[in-house]
Each structure stands twice: as C-alpha cells, then as structure tokens.
Amino acid sequence: MSLKPFTFSKNTLKLAALSVLGLTITLSSCKLDTPEPVEIAALTIINAAPKANAIDFYLGNQRVNNAEFNFGSQIDYQRVFPGTNKATVKVGGKTDVWYEKNIKLDAGLYYSLYVIENLDSLGYVITEDEYTKPAEGSAKLRFINLSPDAPELTLVVDGDTTNFTRPYKMATPFKNIRVAASHKLTLKNKATGADVATLENVKLTSGRFYTFWAKGLLNTTETNKKIEIKANKAM
Incomplete structure (x- = not known):
C-alpha cells in the first residue's frame, strides 16, 4: 500500500488575507490597496464518524468541501484565518445543522479536525500537527x-x-x-x-x-x- 503524500509548505502560512477561508471582505471603493501579508493557520478535516455519511462541513458561512464528504474522506489542508471560527456539520446537500461548535486556531500552526461520533450526536477531535x-x-x-x-x-x-x-x-x-x-x-x-x-x-x-x-x-x-x-x- 503506497500512501499519497500531500505537500503544504510552511511558507504558505503567510499570505494575503484575501485568500483565507472564512474571511469576508466588503469593498466600499473602486481602489483596493495591496493587502498586508498575514500569518494564518492550516486545517485539514477528516470524516471519522461512521453514521455521518454524505455531510457538508462549514467554517463560518463557507462550505469547505467541494464534493460529497463521506465517512473516511479527508479535505486537504486549508488556509484558515486564526482566532475563533464556527465549525458546522450539516446534512449533505441540506441546510439542517447536525453539529456546531466554535474552534480556536492559532496563527502559524497546522491542525487536523476529525468529525467523530459522540453518543447519539457528533463531536470534534482536534490535534495540533507538529x-x-x-x-x-x-x-x-x-x-x-x-x-x-x-x-x-x-x-x-x-x-x-x-x-x-x-x-x-x-x-x-x-x-x-x-x-x-x-x-x-x-x-x-x-x-x-x-x-x-x-x-x-x-x-x-x-x-x-x-x-x-x-x-x-x-x-x-x-x-x-x-x-x-x-x-x-x-x-
């Protein structure tokens, strides 16, 4: 069994704020100043809950998965604005919220978030990836x-x-x-x-x-x- 590698350079944890997940910017003028580079966090999401097949995962109001997020699937590391982010699991293709919790991510760090089963509900296990x-x-x-x-x-x-x-x-x-x-x-x-x-x-x-x-x-x-x-x- 050969394991597929994923490359995510630590240099990519510093970039313009406009391309960060979960960050909404409203433009009020025709001129856009060059954004200052900011240090961000990186987050990969894994569906580890046997009963949670075909779910959608959101950070803030933005859906992270582009395809069906099934049991055992992984979303590659995403650039995420640091601080407190609302992480939400919804029933796939619907607006029904299955589980929701605020998570805190620090700048310059990598994290893995696992969607897990927790009694009759869902939950998260978050690891700092050192x-x-x-x-x-x-x-x-x-x-x-x-x-x-x-x-x-x-x-x-x-x-x-x-x-x-x-x-x-x-x-x-x-x-x-x-x-x-x-x-x-x-x-x-x-x-x-x-x-x-x-x-x-x-x-x-x-x-x-x-x-x-x-x-x-x-x-x-x-x-x-x-x-x-x-x-x-x-x-």
Whole structure:
C-alpha cells in the first residue's frame, strides 16, 4: 500500500488575507490597496464518524468541501484565518445543522479536525500537527483511536508496540520509525491482545509524516463500517 503524500509548505502560512477561508471582505471603493501579508493557520478535516455519511462541513458561512464528504474522506489542508471560527456539520446537500461548535486556531500552526461520533450526536477531535524533521532514514508516525465502540487500542508497527496505545478520541505523539522496504501494521485490543485489523505492505517515505487512525466500528455487520486502519495523506 503506497500512501499519497500531500505537500503544504510552511511558507504558505503567510499570505494575503484575501485568500483565507472564512474571511469576508466588503469593498466600499473602486481602489483596493495591496493587502498586508498575514500569518494564518492550516486545517485539514477528516470524516471519522461512521453514521455521518454524505455531510457538508462549514467554517463560518463557507462550505469547505467541494464534493460529497463521506465517512473516511479527508479535505486537504486549508488556509484558515486564526482566532475563533464556527465549525458546522450539516446534512449533505441540506441546510439542517447536525453539529456546531466554535474552534480556536492559532496563527502559524497546522491542525487536523476529525468529525467523530459522540453518543447519539457528533463531536470534534482536534490535534495540533507538529512537524519537526524526522531522524535520518526515518518517517514519523502517530496513532489516533477513533473507533467509537472499541476499547483501548494498540497500533503495532512491525512488532513494536511502544507508545502507540490510546483510548477513544486520543492521539499519540509522532514517533520516528526507521523506513524499510515495506511495513506491517496491526491493530490490537490492548486488554485481550486480540487482533482487530491489519494493514500490510505499507510503503513509508523517509522524511514524511503519517497519521494512522482506527476507522469504523468493532461491532457491526455493515462491511463499509467495520473497523480498519486508515491513513491520512502523508505530509
């Protein structure tokens, strides 16, 4: 399995305010002065809620997704004006609000927002994505447990369980993993040691960052919602 990389230079976190998501500007004259460069935030959004298929995601009054935002889908990093932003999930193609909450983003930082299941409603898990250079010959990996009915889970990378165990809605820090020709990832129930999902022949690239997360439900008969190991686009 080869993981598609996504390139987003830190230099792009400084740009003219006119091209930032969630910022509305009203022009009151014919002359537009050159806008001052501002430092912004970057946000990627992932639909990790099994029951939330075909949703629309809004920041402020602006819809972020250009196509159906289905379970397991990811919206690439977007430039977002820092500060408090209203983040809203609506039923796909409709005006019905499913979940809404203000989120705070700081300038110059990268974030991942996961739409998750929270009892009978939805919720958000937001991680700050800290990209410091991996060790020579290594990639950096982290794991997030986003399976709403699963217990504490451990992601095993080539037999190594160190620092990759988390309960629901929690993320590990990034960890250096020495890059090999291919890797095998196994998701285990921490309490019983039983395997719950496997991902084989994973190709990692030195110098890249990878987020793997537990997607889906442990107890379901719906094939497209069964628990699996999901990878975000590599950075």
